[in-house]
Amino acid sequence: MPVGTRASVKAISQGELEALGAEIILANTYHLYLRPGHELIRDLGGLHRFASWPHPILTDSGGFQVFSLSALNKIEEQGVRFRSHLDGSQHMLTPELAIEVQLALGADIIMAFDDCTPYPATVEQARASMERTHRWAERSATSWRASGGSETGSALFGIVQGGMYPELRRESAQFLAAMTLSGYAIGGVSVGEPRELSLAAVEAALDVLPKDKPRYLMGVGTPDELVQYVALGVDMMDCVLPTRNARNGLLFTSQGPISIKNARFAGDSGPVDPACGCTVCARYSRAYLRHLYQAREILAAQLQTHHNLHQYLDTMRQLRHAIELGRTLPEPGGSSPAR
Amino acid sequence: MPVGTRASVKAISQGELEALGAEIILANTYHLYLRPGHELIRDLGGLHRFASWPHPILTDSGGFQVFSLSALNKIEEQGVRFRSHLDGSQHMLTPELAIEVQLALGADIIMAFDDCTPYPATVEQARASMERTHRWAERSATSWRASGGSETGSALFGIVQGGMYPELRRESAQFLAAMTLSGYAIGGVSVGEPRELSLAAVEAALDVLPKDKPRYLMGVGTPDELVQYVALGVDMMDCVLPTRNARNGLLFTSQGPISIKNARFAGDSGPVDPACGCTVCARYSRAYLRHLYQAREILAAQLQTHHNLHQYLDTMRQLRHAIELGRTLPEPGGSSPAR
Numbered sequence A, B: 001m002p003v004g005t006r007a008s009v010k011a012i013s014q015g016e017l018e019a020l021g022a023e024i025i026l027a028n029t030y031h032l033y034l035r036p037g038h039e040l041i042r043d044l045g046g047l048h049r050f051a052s053w054p055h056p057i058l059t060d061s062g063g064f065q066v067f068s069l070s071a072l073n074k075i076e077e078q079g080v081r082f083r084s085h086l087d088g089s090q091h092m093l094t095p096e097l098a099i100e101v102q103l104a105l106g107a108d109i110i111m112a113f114d115d116c117t118p119y120p121a122t123v124e125q126a127r128a129s130m131e132r133t134h135r136w137a138e139r140s141a142t143s144w145r146a147s148g149g150s151e152t153g154s155a156l157f158g159i160v161q162g163g164m165y166p167e168l169r170r171e172s173a174q175f176l177a178a179m180t181l182s183g184y185a186i187g188g189v190s191v192g193e194p195r196e197l198s199l200a201a202v203e204a205a206l207d208v209l210p211k212d213k214p215r216y217l218m219g220v221g222t223p224d225e226l227v228q229y230v231a232l233g234v235d236m237m238d239c240v241l242p243t244r245n246a247r248n249g250l251l252f253t254s255q256g257p258i259s260i261k262n263a264r265f266a267g268d269s270g271p272v273d274p275a276c277g278c279t280v281c282a283r284y285s286r287a288y289l290r291h292l293y294q295a296r297e298i299l300a301a302q303l304q305t306h307h308n309l310h311q312y313l314d315t316m317r318q319l320r321h322a323i324e325l326g327r328t329l330p331e332p333g334g335s336s337p338a339r
Helices: A014-020 A029-034 A038-043 A063-068 A095-105 A123-146 A166-177 A195-208 A223-232 A241-247 A279-283 A286-294 A298-324 B014-020 B029-034 B038-043 B063-068 B095-105 B123-146 B166-177 B195-208 B223-232 B241-247 B279-283 B286-294 B298-324
Strands: A025-028 A057-060 A071-075 A080-083 A090-093 A109-111 A155-160 A183-186 A215-217 B025-028 B057-060 B071-075 B080-083 B090-093 B109-111 B155-160 B183-186 B215-217
Touching: A014 A298, A014 B279, A025 A029, A029 A038, A029 A057, A029 A063, A029 A090, A029 A095, A038 A095, A057 A063, A057 A095, A063 A080, A090 A095, A095 A109, A095 A123, A123 A155, A123 A166, A155 A166, A166 A183, A166 A195, A183 A195, A195 A223, A223 A298, A241 A298, A279 A298, A279 B014, A286 A298, A298 B298, B014 B298, B025 B029, B029 B038, B029 B057, B029 B063, B029 B090, B029 B095, B038 B095, B057 B063, B057 B095, B063 B080, B090 B095, B095 B109, B095 B123, B123 B155, B123 B166, B155 B166, B166 B183, B166 B195, B183 B195, B195 B223, B223 B298, B241 B298, B279 B298, B286 B298
Parallel strands: A025 A057, A057 A109, A109 A155, A155 A183, A183 A215, B025 B057, B057 B109, B109 B155, B155 B183, B183 B215
Antiparallel strands: A071 A080, A080 A090, B071 B080, B080 B090
16 A cells, blocks of 8 residues: 555655556545644545545554654553644544544544554563553444444454564454454554564464454565565555655665665666566666756656556565465565465 | 756656647756766767657756856856856856757757846946857857757757847847847846836847747746737747746646645635646645645645646647637737737
8 A cells, every 4th residue: 555644645646646556545644633634624525535536545543653753742541642743732642533533534444543562662561552452442443333333434443463472462363353343454563673573473463363354564564575474464565665765766676676876877778677567667767767866856756656656566466466376475484375 | 848957847757748738848058067967968868868858858058057056157258167056066168068068968959158147237248248148159159060050950049138228139139140040049038127128128139030930038937928928929938937836836827826825725625727627627626735735745746837837838829829810919018919
């Protein structure tokens, strides 16, 4: 899922996203609550109409952002008290408000409000954070059902926490599975931990989460992580890497990532990736993209975002195709069959 | 002509420019000479291939930029000595080098090197600057012819100077007309002077310049100036206004310009201009564009650039159509027939 935090996937238009075959985008509750405000978006017909994206939208609950972006945040049982990173105004985001905001936005998939466990955390800290996440998941579900539940046109996903402790991940997945929600997300991954720990935590959760419901791994990942986690049974992922790296001149190719600012590309008339079928590789050279990047032209961000998103979406298309054909997916450190 | 100073019309792709019906873009000798270098672009097959723009390109001679952008510039009879605004390196741009750079870039229309007269200037200063421009035009033409002239695939335009003195403008136009160049430009306009002065200066030059050759007014202008100058007989104009204003949230509409950041657009579900046929007006609301602008999303620059360029190109299309039909063009302060 391309990430459109503030109702825009950075540096790419909705028409281009459609042409790239993007089927769903992610938007952010915290950001849109603060600006332009969920009530304004609701009054304008909801996020689909506001952003002119007549396709699925998933909103995250804001739990991650109240910590990573806002100043003076404080967790209470009721929710999280924080100051806006925009104007310093005071707010409190609760499970009930997170659901209210997401329903006002009118997203197709909405997330329960969670307490994103930082890394590192002791097992006691991770347990406390996980149990709070469970209580907040129940309040989120109660609030969602009171507003009409699936009749609102939305599906509610719960979020598994548990830090880097597989036994907690398993317990969290069991707790949420028992709530019979529309789908399940695995949060608190890619927060600075070594790859083996996230892998083990995700595997523990996937062991327990029902296989007939969507399983969404939040905030992941690199191109090889996409392959790795799909092989483990993950259905959905979102990550800012393709778009953020594009703006920083880091381009994904079939031969690995390249940094377009590298001087060796100055006179390189070849495309970013000869094996890529995107319109940027069809039309522009590495030399031109490097020039645009060096000259800080906005077009660098535009073209490079297009290319990187094509790479990511194409990887996912190939994985889907391999699964449909029953082929084996590559997996670092061994080969496991497609689920 | 949309302005693509550094081989990119800011915030819009070449494919979009083609879809908008842009037939020619302008690129800048000074900027491309400094970065990435005209020799690199020549070695990569020229500017058309480098920028993937297989349509006409006009390059200006750099005379304006060595003054407006570089530090420590100094006019000598030989040329202009300056320090790069990028790295402080010392250079001297001469008529001969300006032609060499433009031929290396491979532009379709290239400009003689000129001394852009500032405003205000005494009649003596304006005359000295004009006469230098004439000597430099002769050196530019000699250099161009020695390199093959029109056999290089390029057309050389001379630039009329003369400040805000109609008699000097007339004299400059006569001098250049006698050189029988491929076309003629009027420079040194829109440099801070009141509109009446530029109008009078341009009219004086147009009186003299041959009507069977392209007449290009440099660096102009607002939408009403487009109409005004076409009515006077101008064939070509370039201006950063549509693209620069777009990035600053100032949008041109059939009802005049609007500032999209204005709070009254926060909940406005209508298009930027209901009378506009562009894809941005077809798909997005003022409320969404205002949100993107307030959130400093790159997409704001992209969509707004698209809209403003559509407005400008559409104005020129309508003017061409009116001329073909022999209709009267509107002109502030009176009505004059299409030429």
